[in-house]
Amino acid sequence: xxxxxxxxxxxxxALPMAVPxxxxxxxxxxxxxxxxxxxxxxxxxxxxxQESAAWLRAALExxxxxxxxxxxxxxxxxxxxxVPAVAASEVEGVLERFPGVGTFKIKVAEKGxxxxxxxxxxxxxxxxxxxxxxxxxxNGGWTVDEAIQAAEALAEAAGGxxxxxxxxxxxxxxxxxxxxxxxxxxxxxxxxxxxADPYRVAALDAADVAVAxxxxxxGVGNTLTIAKDLAAHNMSITVASALDTAVGIGVGLIAAKxxxxxxxxxxxTVNAAGLGTQRLFVEDVAEKQELRGGCLNAATCExxxxxxxxxxxxxxxxxxxxxxxxxxxxxxxxxGGSYDVPYG
Numbered sequence: 001x002x003x004x005x006x007x008x009x010x011x012x013x014a015l016p017m018a019v020p021x022x023x024x025x026x027x028x029x030x031x032x033x034x035x036x037x038x039x040x041x042x043x044x045x046x047x048x049x050q051e052s053a054a055w056l057r058a059a060l061e062x063x064x065x066x067x068x069x070x071x072x073x074x075x076x077x078x079x080x081x082x083v084p085a086v087a088a089s090e091v092e093g094v095l096e097r098f099p100g101v102g103t104f105k106i107k108v109a110e111k112g113x114x115x116x117x118x119x120x121x122x123x124x125x126x127x128x129x130x131x132x133x134x135x136x137x138x139n140g141g142w143t144v145d146e147a148i149q150a151a152e153a154l155a156e157a158a159g160g161x162x163x164x165x166x167x168x169x170x171x172x173x174x175x176x177x178x179x180x181x182x183x184x185x186x187x188x189x190x191x192x193x194x195x196a197d198p199y200r201v202a203a204l205d206a207a208d209v210a211v212a213x214x215x216x217x218x219g220v221g222n223t224l225t226i227a228k229d230l231a232a233h234n235m236s237i238t239v240a241s242a243l244d245t246a247v248g249i250g251v252g253l254i255a256a257k258x259x260x261x262x263x264x265x266x267x268x269t270v271n272a273a274g275l276g277t278q279r280l281f282v283e284d285v286a287e288k289q290e291l292r293g294g295c296l297n298a299a300t301c302e303x304x305x306x307x308x309x310x311x312x313x314x315x316x317x318x319x320x321x322x323x324x325x326x327x328x329x330x331x332x333x334x335x336g337g338s339y340d341v342p343y344g
Contacts, residue, residue: 034063061219085110109141202233240274250301257298
C-alpha cells in the first residue's frame with residue numbers, strides 16, 4: 001500500500017454526540033475505504049503520535065488485510081450498555097438506548113463530580129435495571145484509598161450486582177494494591193492498552209479482568225494474541241471500543257467473537273463486550289444494528305455514502321487528520337512510501 005493511496009481513500013467525519021462522553025460532544029474519525037474493507041483511525045485528539053500510530057496500524061489491518069480467516073462461530077456478541085457520567089435524573093433516558101441489555105458499564109470518578117454523584121448514578125441504574133450486572137469505570141481517577149472506599153460504597157449501591165471496578169487507579173502497582181485490599185474484582189484498561197508491557201498486570205497479579213480495545217492495541221491480530229495470553233493467566237476478558245464509529249464497532253465485534261471462540265478451553269470467561277457506544281451518537285456513518293437479546297452481530301460495516309457526505313468534517317479538520325495520519329505513518333517505520341501490515 002502507498003500513503004497517497006490511503007489518503008485518496010480517506011474520509012474524515014464528525015459525529016455529534018447525543019450524550020456527552022468524557023467531555024466529548026463531537027467524535028471525529030478518519031475512515032479508510034480499503035480493498036479488504038473499511039478501517040478507522042480515530043485516536044483521541046489529546047493522544048500523542050507515538051500512541052496514535054497503533055491506531056493507524058489497526059486501521060490499515062482492517063482496510064488492507066481483513067479478517068477472512070477468523071473463526072467467528074455463531075457471530076452473536078453480548079454487549080454492555082454504557083452510562084456516561086450523567087446526572088442521576090438523566091440515567092433512565094440513557095438506559096432506554098439499550099433495550100434487552102443485561103450488563104451496564106457506568107462511568108465514575110469524573111472530574112468535578114463526587115462519590116455521592118457516582119453512588120446516585122449507580123443506584124439509579126440498579127433501580128431501573130435490577131437484574132443487570134454492573135461494572136464501573138474510573139479511568140484511573142482515584143487514589144488507592146479513594147478506590148477502596150468507593151468500591152465498598154458502590155458495591156452496596158449496586159445491590160450486589162457490581163461485577164468489577166475498571167482502572168480504579170493510574171498505575172499497575174496501585175491496581176495490585178486495590179485488588180489486595182478489596183473483595184470487588186479489578187479490571188485493567190489503560191494499564192494494558194497504554195502500557196509498554198501489556199502483560200505487567202498479569203505479572204503483578206494486578207487485575208482479575210483484562211479490557212482489550214482493538215484500535216489502541218494495534219488491530220485484531222494483536223488483540224487476539226494479548227487476550228489469549230492474559231486469559232492463560234486466569235484473567236477474564238472484556239473486548240471494548242474506544243468510542244468508535246460504526247466502522248470501528250464492526251471490527252470490535254469481529255475481535256470479540258474471535259476472542260470468545262479462541263479461548264473456549266480456558267476456565268476464564270469472556271464478558272459482555274463494551275461495543276454499544278454507537279447508541280450514544282446522534283448520527284453515525286451507518287445505521288445502528290438492531291439489538292437482539294442484548295447481542296449484536298459480528299460483521300464489518302460499510303458506511304452509507306450519503307452519511308459520509310452529510311457528516312463530513314470541515315476542511316480544516318480534514319487537514320488536521322491527514323497531517324496526523326502522515327506523522328503516524330512515519331512512526332510505523334515506513335520506507336520508500338509503502339507499508340505491509342503485519343498480522344498479530
